[in-house]
Amino acid sequence: MTATDPKIVFIGGAGNMGGAVIGGLLAAGYPADRIVATGRDPQKLAAFAKCHGVAAHSDTLAAIGDADVIVLSVKPQAMRDLCTGLRSHLDGHNPLIISFAAGIPLAAYRRWLGEHLPIVRAMPNTPALVQTGATGLYAGAGVTAEHRAITERIANAVGIFLWVREECEINQIIAVAGSAPAYFFLFMEAMIEASVASGFARADAERLVLQTALGAAKLAMASEEDVAKLKRNVMSPGGTTECAVKRFEQGGLFHLVAEAMRDCAERASEMERELDR
Ligand SMILES: NC(=O)C1=CN([C@@H]2O[C@H](COP(=O)(O)OP(=O)(O)OC[C@H]3O[C@@H](n4cnc5c(N)ncnc54)[C@H](OP(=O)(O)O)[C@@H]3O)[C@@H](O)[C@H]2O)C=CC1
Ligand SMILES: O=C(O)[C@@H]1CCC=N1
Known part of the structure:
Protein backbone atom coordinates (compact mmCIF):
# COMPACT_ATOMS: atom_id res chain seq x y z
CA MET A 1 0.00 0.00 0.00
CA THR A 2 1.28 3.49 -0.78
CA ALA A 3 1.45 6.41 1.63
CA THR A 4 -0.84 8.41 -0.68
CA ASP A 5 -4.44 7.50 -1.39
CA PRO A 6 -4.48 3.93 -2.67
CA LYS A 7 -4.97 3.59 -6.40
CA ILE A 8 -8.18 1.67 -6.94
CA VAL A 9 -8.87 -0.06 -10.26
CA PHE A 10 -12.48 -1.09 -10.74
CA ILE A 11 -12.74 -3.88 -13.31
CA GLY A 12 -16.27 -3.47 -14.63
CA GLY A 13 -16.21 0.04 -13.19
CA ALA A 14 -18.66 1.49 -15.70
CA GLY A 15 -21.30 -1.07 -14.74
CA ASN A 16 -24.18 -0.57 -12.32
CA MET A 17 -22.45 -1.55 -9.08
CA GLY A 18 -18.89 -0.47 -9.83
CA GLY A 19 -20.18 2.82 -11.23
CA ALA A 20 -22.31 3.42 -8.13
CA VAL A 21 -19.33 2.93 -5.79
CA ILE A 22 -17.08 5.11 -7.95
CA GLY A 23 -19.75 7.83 -7.99
CA GLY A 24 -20.14 7.59 -4.22
CA LEU A 25 -16.38 7.66 -3.61
CA LEU A 26 -16.01 10.78 -5.77
CA ALA A 27 -18.91 12.47 -4.02
CA ALA A 28 -17.19 11.69 -0.72
CA GLY A 29 -14.05 13.46 -1.95
CA TYR A 30 -11.89 10.48 -2.94
CA PRO A 31 -9.35 11.83 -5.47
CA ALA A 32 -10.47 11.12 -9.03
CA ASP A 33 -6.87 10.60 -10.15
CA ARG A 34 -6.59 7.57 -7.82
CA ILE A 35 -9.56 5.78 -9.42
CA VAL A 36 -9.56 3.88 -12.72
CA ALA A 37 -12.49 2.10 -14.35
CA THR A 38 -11.99 -0.68 -16.85
CA GLY A 39 -14.41 -2.50 -19.12
CA ARG A 40 -14.68 -3.85 -22.62
CA ASP A 41 -16.89 -1.36 -24.42
CA PRO A 42 -14.78 1.73 -25.31
CA GLN A 43 -17.82 3.94 -25.98
CA LYS A 44 -19.40 3.13 -22.62
CA LEU A 45 -16.06 3.75 -20.91
CA ALA A 46 -15.56 7.08 -22.66
CA ALA A 47 -19.03 8.23 -21.60
CA PHE A 48 -18.35 7.08 -18.03
CA ALA A 49 -14.96 8.83 -17.92
CA LYS A 50 -16.51 12.05 -19.24
CA CYS A 51 -19.33 11.94 -16.72
CA HIS A 52 -17.20 11.15 -13.65
CA GLY A 53 -13.79 12.62 -14.49
CA VAL A 54 -11.92 9.38 -13.80
CA ALA A 55 -9.57 7.49 -16.11
CA ALA A 56 -11.20 4.64 -17.98
CA HIS A 57 -9.45 1.92 -19.99
CA VAL A 74 -18.07 -7.96 -13.42
CA LYS A 75 -21.03 -10.33 -13.54
CA PRO A 76 -20.39 -13.64 -11.76
CA GLN A 77 -20.58 -15.51 -15.07
CA ALA A 78 -17.64 -13.46 -16.43
CA MET A 79 -15.48 -13.82 -13.32
CA ARG A 80 -13.66 -17.07 -14.03
CA ASP A 81 -12.33 -15.96 -17.44
CA LEU A 82 -11.43 -12.55 -16.07
CA CYS A 83 -9.51 -13.93 -13.09
CA THR A 84 -7.65 -16.66 -14.94
CA GLY A 85 -6.61 -13.98 -17.45
CA LEU A 86 -5.34 -11.73 -14.65
CA ARG A 87 -3.38 -14.44 -12.85
CA SER A 88 0.00 -14.23 -14.59
CA HIS A 89 -0.13 -10.41 -14.49
CA LEU A 90 -0.39 -10.43 -10.70
CA ASP A 91 2.85 -12.40 -10.16
CA GLY A 92 5.17 -10.36 -7.98
CA HIS A 93 2.42 -7.86 -7.34
CA ASN A 94 0.28 -8.06 -4.23
CA PRO A 95 -2.72 -5.75 -4.50
CA LEU A 96 -5.75 -6.12 -2.29
CA ILE A 97 -8.55 -7.77 -4.26
CA ILE A 98 -12.12 -6.78 -3.41
CA SER A 99 -14.86 -8.77 -5.11
CA PHE A 100 -18.42 -7.48 -5.39
CA ALA A 101 -19.74 -10.66 -7.00
CA ALA A 102 -22.64 -12.66 -5.63
CA GLY A 103 -22.30 -16.42 -5.55
CA ILE A 104 -18.51 -16.73 -5.90
CA PRO A 105 -16.67 -17.99 -2.82
CA LEU A 106 -13.09 -17.13 -1.91
CA ALA A 107 -12.03 -20.68 -2.71
CA ALA A 122 -17.78 -7.12 -0.37
CA MET A 123 -21.52 -7.04 -0.95
CA PRO A 124 -22.48 -3.42 -1.60
CA ASN A 125 -25.74 -2.03 -2.94
CA THR A 126 -26.50 0.59 -5.55
CA PRO A 127 -27.54 3.38 -3.13
CA ALA A 128 -23.74 3.65 -2.74
CA LEU A 129 -24.06 6.11 -5.61
CA VAL A 130 -25.78 8.56 -3.27
CA GLN A 131 -23.53 7.59 -0.34
CA THR A 132 -26.38 5.74 1.33
CA GLY A 133 -25.18 2.24 0.62
CA ALA A 134 -25.06 -0.71 2.99
CA THR A 135 -22.14 -3.09 2.45
CA GLY A 136 -21.36 -6.48 3.95
CA LEU A 137 -17.69 -7.44 4.16
CA TYR A 138 -15.82 -10.69 4.68
CA ALA A 139 -12.03 -10.88 4.93
CA GLY A 140 -10.18 -13.90 3.62
CA ALA A 141 -6.88 -15.27 4.90
CA GLY A 142 -3.96 -12.86 4.54
CA VAL A 143 -6.10 -9.74 4.78
CA THR A 144 -4.18 -7.40 7.10
CA ALA A 145 -5.35 -4.57 9.34
CA GLU A 146 -4.15 -2.17 6.63
CA HIS A 147 -6.25 -3.97 4.02
CA ARG A 148 -9.26 -3.80 6.33
CA ALA A 149 -8.66 -0.08 6.80
CA ILE A 150 -8.69 0.70 3.08
CA THR A 151 -11.72 -1.55 2.57
CA GLU A 152 -13.52 0.32 5.34
CA ARG A 153 -12.48 3.64 3.85
CA GLU A 166 -18.33 -16.42 8.33
CA GLU A 167 -18.18 -16.31 4.56
CA CYS A 168 -21.61 -17.91 4.20
CA GLU A 169 -23.12 -14.85 5.94
CA ILE A 170 -22.41 -12.86 2.77
CA ASN A 171 -25.35 -14.68 1.20
CA GLN A 172 -27.62 -13.37 3.97
CA ILE A 173 -26.20 -9.88 3.37
CA ILE A 174 -27.25 -10.20 -0.28
CA ALA A 175 -30.82 -10.90 0.86
CA VAL A 176 -30.87 -8.08 3.42
CA ALA A 177 -28.90 -5.39 1.57
CA GLY A 178 -27.27 -6.26 -1.79
CA SER A 179 -30.48 -7.19 -3.56
CA ALA A 180 -32.80 -5.31 -1.22
CA PRO A 181 -32.95 -1.93 -2.96
CA ALA A 182 -34.87 -3.80 -5.67
CA TYR A 183 -37.52 -4.86 -3.14
CA PHE A 184 -38.12 -1.26 -2.14
CA PHE A 185 -38.14 -0.14 -5.80
CA LEU A 186 -40.68 -2.90 -6.47
CA PHE A 187 -42.91 -1.68 -3.66
CA MET A 188 -42.63 1.90 -4.91
CA GLU A 189 -43.36 0.74 -8.44
CA ALA A 190 -46.49 -1.06 -7.23
CA MET A 191 -47.65 2.06 -5.36
CA ILE A 192 -46.98 4.30 -8.36
CA GLU A 193 -48.93 1.99 -10.68
CA ALA A 194 -51.84 1.82 -8.24
CA SER A 195 -51.83 5.62 -7.91
CA VAL A 196 -51.82 6.06 -11.68
CA ALA A 197 -54.66 3.54 -11.97
CA SER A 198 -56.63 5.58 -9.45
CA GLY A 199 -56.26 8.71 -11.59
CA PHE A 200 -53.02 10.47 -10.62
CA ALA A 201 -50.71 11.82 -13.29
CA ARG A 202 -47.60 9.59 -13.30
CA ALA A 203 -45.27 12.46 -12.40
CA ASP A 204 -47.43 13.38 -9.41
CA ALA A 205 -47.67 9.74 -8.30
CA GLU A 206 -43.88 9.37 -8.51
CA ARG A 207 -43.26 12.56 -6.51
CA LEU A 208 -45.65 11.57 -3.77
CA VAL A 209 -44.52 7.94 -3.49
CA LEU A 210 -40.78 8.64 -3.59
CA GLN A 211 -41.04 11.49 -1.09
CA THR A 212 -43.08 9.29 1.23
CA ALA A 213 -40.54 6.45 0.98
CA LEU A 214 -37.68 8.85 1.66
CA GLY A 215 -39.56 10.45 4.54
CA ALA A 216 -40.39 7.09 6.12
CA ALA A 217 -36.76 5.93 5.90
CA LYS A 218 -35.44 9.23 7.26
CA LEU A 219 -37.94 9.20 10.11
CA ALA A 220 -37.05 5.60 10.97
CA MET A 221 -33.33 6.48 10.97
CA ALA A 222 -33.88 9.54 13.16
CA SER A 223 -36.39 8.04 15.57
CA GLU A 224 -35.73 6.26 18.86
CA GLU A 225 -38.81 4.13 18.14
CA ASP A 226 -38.65 0.92 16.13
CA VAL A 227 -40.38 0.60 12.78
CA ALA A 228 -43.30 -1.42 14.20
CA LYS A 229 -44.08 1.46 16.60
CA LEU A 230 -43.69 4.06 13.85
CA LYS A 231 -46.17 2.03 11.81
CA ARG A 232 -48.62 2.00 14.71
CA ASN A 233 -48.20 5.78 15.08
CA VAL A 234 -49.72 6.17 11.61
CA MET A 235 -52.61 3.83 12.37
CA SER A 236 -55.71 5.30 14.00
CA PRO A 237 -58.02 2.60 15.42
CA GLY A 238 -60.73 1.93 12.87
CA GLY A 239 -59.03 4.33 10.46
CA THR A 240 -57.66 4.22 6.96
CA THR A 241 -54.10 2.98 7.59
CA GLU A 242 -55.30 0.08 9.72
CA CYS A 243 -57.50 -0.95 6.84
CA ALA A 244 -54.55 -0.93 4.39
CA VAL A 245 -52.13 -2.65 6.80
CA LYS A 246 -54.67 -5.39 7.51
CA ARG A 247 -54.96 -6.03 3.79
CA PHE A 248 -51.16 -6.45 3.54
CA GLU A 249 -51.14 -8.79 6.53
CA GLN A 250 -54.05 -10.85 5.23
CA GLY A 251 -52.17 -11.14 1.93
CA GLY A 252 -49.26 -12.74 3.82
CA LEU A 253 -46.75 -9.92 3.38
CA PHE A 254 -44.44 -11.02 6.23
CA HIS A 255 -44.37 -14.60 4.99
CA LEU A 256 -43.86 -13.48 1.40
CA VAL A 257 -40.95 -11.21 2.34
CA ALA A 258 -39.31 -13.95 4.40
CA GLU A 259 -39.68 -16.40 1.50
CA ALA A 260 -38.31 -13.93 -1.04
CA MET A 261 -35.27 -13.24 1.13
CA ARG A 262 -34.71 -16.96 1.68
CA ASP A 263 -34.91 -17.54 -2.10
CA CYS A 264 -32.41 -14.74 -2.64
CA ALA A 265 -29.82 -16.19 -0.24
CA GLU A 266 -30.47 -19.71 -1.52
CA ARG A 267 -29.86 -18.55 -5.11
CA ALA A 268 -26.44 -17.25 -4.03
CA SER A 269 -25.62 -20.67 -2.53
CA GLU A 270 -26.87 -22.36 -5.69
CA MET A 271 -24.61 -20.11 -7.81
CA GLU A 272 -21.67 -21.25 -5.65
CA ARG A 273 -22.58 -24.90 -6.28
CA GLU A 274 -22.96 -24.27 -10.02
CA LEU A 275 -19.31 -23.18 -10.16
CA ASP A 276 -18.23 -26.71 -9.32
CA ARG A 277 -20.24 -28.31 -12.11
N1 LIG B 1 -26.14 -4.44 -9.42
C1 LIG B 1 -26.21 -4.55 -8.10
O1 LIG B 1 -27.10 -3.98 -7.45
C2 LIG B 1 -25.19 -5.35 -7.36
C3 LIG B 1 -24.25 -6.11 -8.04
N2 LIG B 1 -23.33 -6.83 -7.33
C4 LIG B 1 -22.31 -7.59 -8.05
O2 LIG B 1 -21.55 -6.67 -8.80
C5 LIG B 1 -21.07 -7.28 -9.99
C6 LIG B 1 -21.39 -6.39 -11.17
O3 LIG B 1 -22.79 -6.30 -11.32
P1 LIG B 1 -23.44 -5.11 -12.14
O4 LIG B 1 -22.67 -3.87 -11.92
O5 LIG B 1 -24.87 -5.14 -11.85
O6 LIG B 1 -23.18 -5.61 -13.64
P2 LIG B 1 -23.03 -4.73 -14.95
O7 LIG B 1 -23.25 -5.63 -16.10
O8 LIG B 1 -23.83 -3.48 -14.84
O9 LIG B 1 -21.49 -4.30 -14.90
C7 LIG B 1 -20.49 -5.21 -15.16
C8 LIG B 1 -19.43 -4.52 -15.98
O10 LIG B 1 -18.39 -5.44 -16.20
C9 LIG B 1 -17.80 -5.14 -17.44
N3 LIG B 1 -17.09 -6.32 -17.88
C10 LIG B 1 -17.59 -7.52 -18.22
N4 LIG B 1 -16.59 -8.37 -18.54
C11 LIG B 1 -15.45 -7.69 -18.38
C12 LIG B 1 -14.08 -8.01 -18.54
N5 LIG B 1 -13.69 -9.22 -18.94
N6 LIG B 1 -13.16 -7.06 -18.31
C13 LIG B 1 -13.52 -5.84 -17.90
N7 LIG B 1 -14.80 -5.45 -17.73
C14 LIG B 1 -15.75 -6.38 -17.97
C15 LIG B 1 -18.94 -4.73 -18.31
O11 LIG B 1 -18.46 -3.80 -19.22
P3 LIG B 1 -18.67 -3.95 -20.81
O12 LIG B 1 -20.12 -3.67 -21.03
O13 LIG B 1 -17.75 -2.90 -21.32
O14 LIG B 1 -18.30 -5.34 -21.12
C16 LIG B 1 -19.91 -4.06 -17.33
O15 LIG B 1 -19.82 -2.64 -17.39
C17 LIG B 1 -21.74 -8.64 -10.08
O16 LIG B 1 -20.79 -9.63 -9.77
C18 LIG B 1 -22.86 -8.59 -9.06
O17 LIG B 1 -23.08 -9.84 -8.45
C19 LIG B 1 -23.27 -6.81 -5.97
C20 LIG B 1 -24.16 -6.08 -5.26
C21 LIG B 1 -25.23 -5.33 -5.89
O1 LIG C 1 -29.00 -9.77 -8.61
C1 LIG C 1 -27.80 -10.03 -8.41
O2 LIG C 1 -27.38 -11.17 -8.61
C2 LIG C 1 -26.87 -8.95 -7.89
C3 LIG C 1 -26.26 -9.33 -6.58
C4 LIG C 1 -26.89 -8.44 -5.57
C5 LIG C 1 -27.66 -7.50 -6.36
N1 LIG C 1 -27.60 -7.76 -7.63
Whole structure:
Protein backbone atom coordinates (compact mmCIF):
# COMPACT_ATOMS: atom_id res chain seq x y z
CA MET A 1 0.00 0.00 0.00
CA THR A 2 1.28 3.49 -0.78
CA ALA A 3 1.45 6.41 1.63
CA THR A 4 -0.84 8.41 -0.68
CA ASP A 5 -4.44 7.50 -1.39
CA PRO A 6 -4.48 3.93 -2.67
CA LYS A 7 -4.97 3.59 -6.40
CA ILE A 8 -8.18 1.67 -6.94
CA VAL A 9 -8.87 -0.06 -10.26
CA PHE A 10 -12.48 -1.09 -10.74
CA ILE A 11 -12.74 -3.88 -13.31
CA GLY A 12 -16.27 -3.47 -14.63
CA GLY A 13 -16.21 0.04 -13.19
CA ALA A 14 -18.66 1.49 -15.70
CA GLY A 15 -21.30 -1.07 -14.74
CA ASN A 16 -24.18 -0.57 -12.32
CA MET A 17 -22.45 -1.55 -9.08
CA GLY A 18 -18.89 -0.47 -9.83
CA GLY A 19 -20.18 2.82 -11.23
CA ALA A 20 -22.31 3.42 -8.13
CA VAL A 21 -19.33 2.93 -5.79
CA ILE A 22 -17.08 5.11 -7.95
CA GLY A 23 -19.75 7.83 -7.99
CA GLY A 24 -20.14 7.59 -4.22
CA LEU A 25 -16.38 7.66 -3.61
CA LEU A 26 -16.01 10.78 -5.77
CA ALA A 27 -18.91 12.47 -4.02
CA ALA A 28 -17.19 11.69 -0.72
CA GLY A 29 -14.05 13.46 -1.95
CA TYR A 30 -11.89 10.48 -2.94
CA PRO A 31 -9.35 11.83 -5.47
CA ALA A 32 -10.47 11.12 -9.03
CA ASP A 33 -6.87 10.60 -10.15
CA ARG A 34 -6.59 7.57 -7.82
CA ILE A 35 -9.56 5.78 -9.42
CA VAL A 36 -9.56 3.88 -12.72
CA ALA A 37 -12.49 2.10 -14.35
CA THR A 38 -11.99 -0.68 -16.85
CA GLY A 39 -14.41 -2.50 -19.12
CA ARG A 40 -14.68 -3.85 -22.62
CA ASP A 41 -16.89 -1.36 -24.42
CA PRO A 42 -14.78 1.73 -25.31
CA GLN A 43 -17.82 3.94 -25.98
CA LYS A 44 -19.40 3.13 -22.62
CA LEU A 45 -16.06 3.75 -20.91
CA ALA A 46 -15.56 7.08 -22.66
CA ALA A 47 -19.03 8.23 -21.60
CA PHE A 48 -18.35 7.08 -18.03
CA ALA A 49 -14.96 8.83 -17.92
CA LYS A 50 -16.51 12.05 -19.24
CA CYS A 51 -19.33 11.94 -16.72
CA HIS A 52 -17.20 11.15 -13.65
CA GLY A 53 -13.79 12.62 -14.49
CA VAL A 54 -11.92 9.38 -13.80
CA ALA A 55 -9.57 7.49 -16.11
CA ALA A 56 -11.20 4.64 -17.98
CA HIS A 57 -9.45 1.92 -19.99
CA SER A 58 -10.50 -1.00 -22.10
CA ASP A 59 -7.10 -2.61 -21.45
CA THR A 60 -7.60 -4.03 -17.97
CA LEU A 61 -4.20 -5.74 -17.87
CA ALA A 62 -2.40 -2.44 -18.50
CA ALA A 63 -4.56 -0.64 -15.94
CA ILE A 64 -3.90 -3.00 -13.03
CA GLY A 65 -0.08 -2.70 -13.18
CA ASP A 66 0.30 -0.23 -10.31
CA ALA A 67 -3.04 -0.80 -8.55
CA ASP A 68 -3.08 -0.94 -4.75
CA VAL A 69 -6.64 -2.26 -4.82
CA ILE A 70 -8.39 -4.16 -7.59
CA VAL A 71 -12.17 -4.27 -7.36
CA LEU A 72 -13.76 -7.10 -9.31
CA SER A 73 -17.15 -5.83 -10.44
CA VAL A 74 -18.07 -7.96 -13.42
CA LYS A 75 -21.03 -10.33 -13.54
CA PRO A 76 -20.39 -13.64 -11.76
CA GLN A 77 -20.58 -15.51 -15.07
CA ALA A 78 -17.64 -13.46 -16.43
CA MET A 79 -15.48 -13.82 -13.32
CA ARG A 80 -13.66 -17.07 -14.03
CA ASP A 81 -12.33 -15.96 -17.44
CA LEU A 82 -11.43 -12.55 -16.07
CA CYS A 83 -9.51 -13.93 -13.09
CA THR A 84 -7.65 -16.66 -14.94
CA GLY A 85 -6.61 -13.98 -17.45
CA LEU A 86 -5.34 -11.73 -14.65
CA ARG A 87 -3.38 -14.44 -12.85
CA SER A 88 0.00 -14.23 -14.59
CA HIS A 89 -0.13 -10.41 -14.49
CA LEU A 90 -0.39 -10.43 -10.70
CA ASP A 91 2.85 -12.40 -10.16
CA GLY A 92 5.17 -10.36 -7.98
CA HIS A 93 2.42 -7.86 -7.34
CA ASN A 94 0.28 -8.06 -4.23
CA PRO A 95 -2.72 -5.75 -4.50
CA LEU A 96 -5.75 -6.12 -2.29
CA ILE A 97 -8.55 -7.77 -4.26
CA ILE A 98 -12.12 -6.78 -3.41
CA SER A 99 -14.86 -8.77 -5.11
CA PHE A 100 -18.42 -7.48 -5.39
CA ALA A 101 -19.74 -10.66 -7.00
CA ALA A 102 -22.64 -12.66 -5.63
CA GLY A 103 -22.30 -16.42 -5.55
CA ILE A 104 -18.51 -16.73 -5.90
CA PRO A 105 -16.67 -17.99 -2.82
CA LEU A 106 -13.09 -17.13 -1.91
CA ALA A 107 -12.03 -20.68 -2.71
CA ALA A 108 -12.86 -20.04 -6.38
CA TYR A 109 -10.76 -16.87 -6.48
CA ARG A 110 -7.85 -18.78 -4.95
CA ARG A 111 -8.15 -21.39 -7.69
CA TRP A 112 -8.35 -18.77 -10.43
CA LEU A 113 -5.96 -16.10 -9.14
CA GLY A 114 -3.55 -18.06 -6.96
CA GLU A 115 -3.28 -18.61 -3.22
CA HIS A 116 -1.17 -15.61 -2.27
CA LEU A 117 -3.51 -12.65 -2.78
CA PRO A 118 -5.43 -10.96 0.04
CA ILE A 119 -9.11 -11.01 -0.91
CA VAL A 120 -12.13 -9.31 0.63
CA ARG A 121 -15.63 -10.22 -0.42
CA ALA A 122 -17.78 -7.12 -0.37
CA MET A 123 -21.52 -7.04 -0.95
CA PRO A 124 -22.48 -3.42 -1.60
CA ASN A 125 -25.74 -2.03 -2.94
CA THR A 126 -26.50 0.59 -5.55
CA PRO A 127 -27.54 3.38 -3.13
CA ALA A 128 -23.74 3.65 -2.74
CA LEU A 129 -24.06 6.11 -5.61
CA VAL A 130 -25.78 8.56 -3.27
CA GLN A 131 -23.53 7.59 -0.34
CA THR A 132 -26.38 5.74 1.33
CA GLY A 133 -25.18 2.24 0.62
CA ALA A 134 -25.06 -0.71 2.99
CA THR A 135 -22.14 -3.09 2.45
CA GLY A 136 -21.36 -6.48 3.95
CA LEU A 137 -17.69 -7.44 4.16
CA TYR A 138 -15.82 -10.69 4.68
CA ALA A 139 -12.03 -10.88 4.93
CA GLY A 140 -10.18 -13.90 3.62
CA ALA A 141 -6.88 -15.27 4.90
CA GLY A 142 -3.96 -12.86 4.54
CA VAL A 143 -6.10 -9.74 4.78
CA THR A 144 -4.18 -7.40 7.10
CA ALA A 145 -5.35 -4.57 9.34
CA GLU A 146 -4.15 -2.17 6.63
CA HIS A 147 -6.25 -3.97 4.02
CA ARG A 148 -9.26 -3.80 6.33
CA ALA A 149 -8.66 -0.08 6.80
CA ILE A 150 -8.69 0.70 3.08
CA THR A 151 -11.72 -1.55 2.57
CA GLU A 152 -13.52 0.32 5.34
CA ARG A 153 -12.48 3.64 3.85
CA ILE A 154 -14.17 2.69 0.57
CA ALA A 155 -17.27 1.23 2.23
CA ASN A 156 -17.56 4.14 4.65
CA ALA A 157 -17.33 6.67 1.83
CA VAL A 158 -20.42 5.18 0.20
CA GLY A 159 -22.53 4.40 3.29
CA ILE A 160 -22.45 1.96 6.19
CA PHE A 161 -20.73 -1.42 6.41
CA LEU A 162 -20.77 -4.59 8.47
CA TRP A 163 -17.99 -7.19 8.70
CA VAL A 164 -19.28 -10.75 8.92
CA ARG A 165 -17.33 -13.55 10.60
CA GLU A 166 -18.33 -16.42 8.33
CA GLU A 167 -18.18 -16.31 4.56
CA CYS A 168 -21.61 -17.91 4.20
CA GLU A 169 -23.12 -14.85 5.94
CA ILE A 170 -22.41 -12.86 2.77
CA ASN A 171 -25.35 -14.68 1.20
CA GLN A 172 -27.62 -13.37 3.97
CA ILE A 173 -26.20 -9.88 3.37
CA ILE A 174 -27.25 -10.20 -0.28
CA ALA A 175 -30.82 -10.90 0.86
CA VAL A 176 -30.87 -8.08 3.42
CA ALA A 177 -28.90 -5.39 1.57
CA GLY A 178 -27.27 -6.26 -1.79
CA SER A 179 -30.48 -7.19 -3.56
CA ALA A 180 -32.80 -5.31 -1.22
CA PRO A 181 -32.95 -1.93 -2.96
CA ALA A 182 -34.87 -3.80 -5.67
CA TYR A 183 -37.52 -4.86 -3.14
CA PHE A 184 -38.12 -1.26 -2.14
CA PHE A 185 -38.14 -0.14 -5.80
CA LEU A 186 -40.68 -2.90 -6.47
CA PHE A 187 -42.91 -1.68 -3.66
CA MET A 188 -42.63 1.90 -4.91
CA GLU A 189 -43.36 0.74 -8.44
CA ALA A 190 -46.49 -1.06 -7.23
CA MET A 191 -47.65 2.06 -5.36
CA ILE A 192 -46.98 4.30 -8.36
CA GLU A 193 -48.93 1.99 -10.68
CA ALA A 194 -51.84 1.82 -8.24
CA SER A 195 -51.83 5.62 -7.91
CA VAL A 196 -51.82 6.06 -11.68
CA ALA A 197 -54.66 3.54 -11.97
CA SER A 198 -56.63 5.58 -9.45
CA GLY A 199 -56.26 8.71 -11.59
CA PHE A 200 -53.02 10.47 -10.62
CA ALA A 201 -50.71 11.82 -13.29
CA ARG A 202 -47.60 9.59 -13.30
CA ALA A 203 -45.27 12.46 -12.40
CA ASP A 204 -47.43 13.38 -9.41
CA ALA A 205 -47.67 9.74 -8.30
CA GLU A 206 -43.88 9.37 -8.51
CA ARG A 207 -43.26 12.56 -6.51
CA LEU A 208 -45.65 11.57 -3.77
CA VAL A 209 -44.52 7.94 -3.49
CA LEU A 210 -40.78 8.64 -3.59
CA GLN A 211 -41.04 11.49 -1.09
CA THR A 212 -43.08 9.29 1.23
CA ALA A 213 -40.54 6.45 0.98
CA LEU A 214 -37.68 8.85 1.66
CA GLY A 215 -39.56 10.45 4.54
CA ALA A 216 -40.39 7.09 6.12
CA ALA A 217 -36.76 5.93 5.90
CA LYS A 218 -35.44 9.23 7.26
CA LEU A 219 -37.94 9.20 10.11
CA ALA A 220 -37.05 5.60 10.97
CA MET A 221 -33.33 6.48 10.97
CA ALA A 222 -33.88 9.54 13.16
CA SER A 223 -36.39 8.04 15.57
CA GLU A 224 -35.73 6.26 18.86
CA GLU A 225 -38.81 4.13 18.14
CA ASP A 226 -38.65 0.92 16.13
CA VAL A 227 -40.38 0.60 12.78
CA ALA A 228 -43.30 -1.42 14.20
CA LYS A 229 -44.08 1.46 16.60
CA LEU A 230 -43.69 4.06 13.85
CA LYS A 231 -46.17 2.03 11.81
CA ARG A 232 -48.62 2.00 14.71
CA ASN A 233 -48.20 5.78 15.08
CA VAL A 234 -49.72 6.17 11.61
CA MET A 235 -52.61 3.83 12.37
CA SER A 236 -55.71 5.30 14.00
CA PRO A 237 -58.02 2.60 15.42
CA GLY A 238 -60.73 1.93 12.87
CA GLY A 239 -59.03 4.33 10.46
CA THR A 240 -57.66 4.22 6.96
CA THR A 241 -54.10 2.98 7.59
CA GLU A 242 -55.30 0.08 9.72
CA CYS A 243 -57.50 -0.95 6.84
CA ALA A 244 -54.55 -0.93 4.39
CA VAL A 245 -52.13 -2.65 6.80
CA LYS A 246 -54.67 -5.39 7.51
CA ARG A 247 -54.96 -6.03 3.79
CA PHE A 248 -51.16 -6.45 3.54
CA GLU A 249 -51.14 -8.79 6.53
CA GLN A 250 -54.05 -10.85 5.23
CA GLY A 251 -52.17 -11.14 1.93
CA GLY A 252 -49.26 -12.74 3.82
CA LEU A 253 -46.75 -9.92 3.38
CA PHE A 254 -44.44 -11.02 6.23
CA HIS A 255 -44.37 -14.60 4.99
CA LEU A 256 -43.86 -13.48 1.40
CA VAL A 257 -40.95 -11.21 2.34
CA ALA A 258 -39.31 -13.95 4.40
CA GLU A 259 -39.68 -16.40 1.50
CA ALA A 260 -38.31 -13.93 -1.04
CA MET A 261 -35.27 -13.24 1.13
CA ARG A 262 -34.71 -16.96 1.68
CA ASP A 263 -34.91 -17.54 -2.10
CA CYS A 264 -32.41 -14.74 -2.64
CA ALA A 265 -29.82 -16.19 -0.24
CA GLU A 266 -30.47 -19.71 -1.52
CA ARG A 267 -29.86 -18.55 -5.11
CA ALA A 268 -26.44 -17.25 -4.03
CA SER A 269 -25.62 -20.67 -2.53
CA GLU A 270 -26.87 -22.36 -5.69
CA MET A 271 -24.61 -20.11 -7.81
CA GLU A 272 -21.67 -21.25 -5.65
CA ARG A 273 -22.58 -24.90 -6.28
CA GLU A 274 -22.96 -24.27 -10.02
CA LEU A 275 -19.31 -23.18 -10.16
CA ASP A 276 -18.23 -26.71 -9.32
CA ARG A 277 -20.24 -28.31 -12.11
N1 LIG B 1 -26.14 -4.44 -9.42
C1 LIG B 1 -26.21 -4.55 -8.10
O1 LIG B 1 -27.10 -3.98 -7.45
C2 LIG B 1 -25.19 -5.35 -7.36
C3 LIG B 1 -24.25 -6.11 -8.04
N2 LIG B 1 -23.33 -6.83 -7.33
C4 LIG B 1 -22.31 -7.59 -8.05
O2 LIG B 1 -21.55 -6.67 -8.80
C5 LIG B 1 -21.07 -7.28 -9.99
C6 LIG B 1 -21.39 -6.39 -11.17
O3 LIG B 1 -22.79 -6.30 -11.32
P1 LIG B 1 -23.44 -5.11 -12.14
O4 LIG B 1 -22.67 -3.87 -11.92
O5 LIG B 1 -24.87 -5.14 -11.85
O6 LIG B 1 -23.18 -5.61 -13.64
P2 LIG B 1 -23.03 -4.73 -14.95
O7 LIG B 1 -23.25 -5.63 -16.10
O8 LIG B 1 -23.83 -3.48 -14.84
O9 LIG B 1 -21.49 -4.30 -14.90
C7 LIG B 1 -20.49 -5.21 -15.16
C8 LIG B 1 -19.43 -4.52 -15.98
O10 LIG B 1 -18.39 -5.44 -16.20
C9 LIG B 1 -17.80 -5.14 -17.44
N3 LIG B 1 -17.09 -6.32 -17.88
C10 LIG B 1 -17.59 -7.52 -18.22
N4 LIG B 1 -16.59 -8.37 -18.54
C11 LIG B 1 -15.45 -7.69 -18.38
C12 LIG B 1 -14.08 -8.01 -18.54
N5 LIG B 1 -13.69 -9.22 -18.94
N6 LIG B 1 -13.16 -7.06 -18.31
C13 LIG B 1 -13.52 -5.84 -17.90
N7 LIG B 1 -14.80 -5.45 -17.73
C14 LIG B 1 -15.75 -6.38 -17.97
C15 LIG B 1 -18.94 -4.73 -18.31
O11 LIG B 1 -18.46 -3.80 -19.22
P3 LIG B 1 -18.67 -3.95 -20.81
O12 LIG B 1 -20.12 -3.67 -21.03
O13 LIG B 1 -17.75 -2.90 -21.32
O14 LIG B 1 -18.30 -5.34 -21.12
C16 LIG B 1 -19.91 -4.06 -17.33
O15 LIG B 1 -19.82 -2.64 -17.39
C17 LIG B 1 -21.74 -8.64 -10.08
O16 LIG B 1 -20.79 -9.63 -9.77
C18 LIG B 1 -22.86 -8.59 -9.06
O17 LIG B 1 -23.08 -9.84 -8.45
C19 LIG B 1 -23.27 -6.81 -5.97
C20 LIG B 1 -24.16 -6.08 -5.26
C21 LIG B 1 -25.23 -5.33 -5.89
O1 LIG C 1 -29.00 -9.77 -8.61
C1 LIG C 1 -27.80 -10.03 -8.41
O2 LIG C 1 -27.38 -11.17 -8.61
C2 LIG C 1 -26.87 -8.95 -7.89
C3 LIG C 1 -26.26 -9.33 -6.58
C4 LIG C 1 -26.89 -8.44 -5.57
C5 LIG C 1 -27.66 -7.50 -6.36
N1 LIG C 1 -27.60 -7.76 -7.63
